[in-house]
Amino acid sequence: MIELSGITKSFNSGKPNQFTAVDNVTLTVHPHQITIFKGPSGSGKTSLLTMIGCMARPTSGRIFLRGVAAARPFQQEGLEVVEITSLPERFLNEIRRSTFGFIFQQFNLVKGITVLENVMLPAYPTGEARALFRARALSLLEQFSISRLAGQRVELLSGGELQRVAIARSLINNPSIVIADEPTAHLDSKLSQEFMAIAGRLKGEGKSVLIASHDPIVYDSPLIDSLVEMRDGAIVDIRSCR
Amino acid sequence: MNQALERHLNILDFTLASLLRRRAKNLSLLAIYLLVVFMLASLAFFVTALKKEATIILSGAPDMIVQRLMAGRQDLVPADYAVEIAKIRGVTAVRPRLWGYYYDALNGANYTIMASEDPAVVPGSATIGAGVAKARNLAVGDLLPLISYDKSPVMLEINSIYPHGADLAAADLIVISPDDFHQLFNFPGGQATDLAVTVRNPKEMSTVAAKIAGTFPDSRPILKSEIQRTYQSIFDWRGGMTLILLTSALISFIIFAWDKATGLSADERKEIGILKSIGWETSDVLLLKFWEGLVISLTAFLLGVVLAYGHVFLLSAPLFAQALKGWSVIYPRFQLVPVVDAYQLSVLFFLTVVPYTTATIIPCWRAATIDPDAAMRY
Numbered sequence: 321m322i323e324l325s326g327i328t329k330s331f332n333s334g335k336p337n338q339f340t341a342v343d344n345v346t347l348t349v350h351p352h353q354i355t356i357f358k359g360p361s362g363s364g365k366t367s368l369l370t371m372i373g374c375m376a377r378p379t380s381g382r383i384f385l386r387g388v389a390a391a392r393p394f395q396q397e398g399l400e401v402v403e404i405t406s407l408p409e410r411f412l413n414e415i416r417r418s419t420f421g422f423i424f425q426q427f428n429l430v431k432g433i434t435v436l437e438n439v440m441l442p443a444y445p446t447g448e449a450r451a452l453f454r455a456r457a458l459s460l461l462e463q464f465s466i467s468r469l470a471g472q473r474v475e476l477l478s479g480g481e482l483q484r485v486a487i488a489r490s491l492i493n494n495p496s497i498v499i500a501d502e503p504t505a506h507l508d509s510k511l512s513q514e515f516m517a518i519a520g521r522l523k524g525e526g527k528s529v530l531i532a533s534h535d536p537i538v539y540d541s542p543l544i545d546s547l548v549e550m551r552d553g554a555i556v557d558i559r560s561c562r
Numbered sequence: 563m564n565q566a567l568e569r570h571l572n573i574l575d576f577t578l579a580s581l582l583r584r585r586a587k588n589l590s591l592l593a594i595y596l597l598v599v600f601m602l603a604s605l606a607f608f609v610t611a612l613k614k615e616a617t618i619i620l621s622g623a624p625d626m627i628v629q630r631l632m633a634g635r636q637d638l639v640p641a642d643y644a645v646e647i648a649k650i651r652g653v654t655a656v657r658p659r660l661w662g663y664y665y666d667a668l669n670g671a672n673y674t675i676m677a678s679e680d681p682a683v684v685p686g687s688a689t690i691g692a693g694v695a696k697a698r699n700l701a702v703g704d705l706l707p708l709i710s711y712d713k714s715p716v717m718l719e720i721n722s723i724y725p726h727g728a729d730l731a732a733a734d735l736i737v738i739s740p741d742d743f744h745q746l747f748n749f750p751g752g753q754a755t756d757l758a759v760t761v762r763n764p765k766e767m768s769t770v771a772a773k774i775a776g777t778f779p780d781s782r783p784i785l786k787s788e789i790q791r792t793y794q795s796i797f798d799w800r801g802g803m804t805l806i807l808l809t810s811a812l813i814s815f816i817i818f819a820w821d822k823a824t825g826l827s828a829d830e831r832k833e834i835g836i837l838k839s840i841g842w843e844t845s846d847v848l849l850l851k852f853w854e855g856l857v858i859s860l861t862a863f864l865l866g867v868v869l870a871y872g873h874v875f876l877l878s879a880p881l882f883a884q885a886l887k888g889w890s891v892i893y894p895r896f897q898l899v900p901v902v903d904a905y906q907l908s909v910l911f912f913l914t915v916v917p918y919t920t921a922t923i924i925p926c927w928r929a930a931t932i933d934p935d936a937a938m939r940y
Contacts, residue, residue: 366933410843416841445846
């Protein structure tokens, strides 16, 4: 479970061009669910997800992780939760690497290297034996029916194939939480529905899926569990869809 | 396997894949880098080997040479100087030497002519260096006509030719009998070109030299160590001159390498952002860039050094020989004794590998310290 308490994120603090991307957000994200963050561009969805995913720190407020295995070594004695916002960069990185998988709007795959290498990329610095994560990567490619593309360079792939590679890459370190930022922005309706089907599968495997989107195919999907609506950096509505 | 080692191996693996992606850029960089290391290492190997060669040859030289000066110029030494010098305590032997230079108008070469007391060198015969044999197309048993001071020919039969191994010292050498020497140059009797002095105890060398200078104020004793030092300086100077000629190439390389190493393209920046966003730490990115720099510079260094070794010690440095050996017409042909100066190699390593690797890492530092969330906004 992820708990956010009074999260604010400001950019250019103290300068004339200061703006607040996320304004005093308090929220609980339940595990093993698909949670959608809906809102127009600039509503603060991406900023909120980057803070949840340990990519950025809030200007104020706290984020707690409860029941997350990778965070356990950093728990304070006697507490069930770990407060990640105050952790040093190195620990934050470790939690991020093992707990979160990221799917980006532009997929952000590295050009010039193969599909298989792209999928393995997040595992390289973990110190895990190459043979182990290579086998895992191949099994993920198999799972997403793209194993025939393993040796191909990513710039030769179609949009749908790129998306599957990006999803496979997000899962290589076996994260418990998958964060997707506008994952269907560059996909047609069929591929968008396919993405939601994959998100449903991931939920079925016990993962939490957090998606920022303003695509109706995503937020109207029958697979989602909760919908957080945002505008101007603040939450305007939280709805359970079950 | 150790987790830290696995991390290094995995990142190195990605480094190699990454380098292959920019094949043209990295191969051109490697080629130029290799060329620079090859030239510098060849130069270093060659100068060191020549100095070593000179030291080996000079080890057989007399402990001390005594010359005589007249009006500041070298003059002939009266043979009776030898008798007086031999009486100085510590002196084992004094040998008057007859030698000089002969200009061969046929091919423009200068030969060194030396008289020898060796009974094998009978009047009318000569032992010659391989360079002379080649220049005059001579074999054992052939006649070598030399033109004496009064333009009359002196006919010498070749009794042997020094092997190529002795080329550095003997390529241009003609050894003849004292009689022939006197006849060839009209060299006055009772005189010598200089005196070769042998001293029993090397520690007494400077004392003996001082005594000789005291006894004969017009003499100039030259110690073997001084000759060795002069040779070292000559080869160092020649090496230095060649290095100056290479400087422009070096500077061009430094500018080129600096530009290639420090210039991060937009693609590379984006890639660093992606790596950060998928969980790579700043230290992982820097490690990747460190390996990138090291793979290129170390490959260039090792290949350059190996090629330079082959160039100098197997092929006798055809690229530098003329500039560094110092002969004009008769170039000695000889195989240099392989000698590698660890200090020189370390200096070369620190001047090539270390700056390049550092130059690769530094620009990445800024790019690698960006927030991982920046990649979310591409």
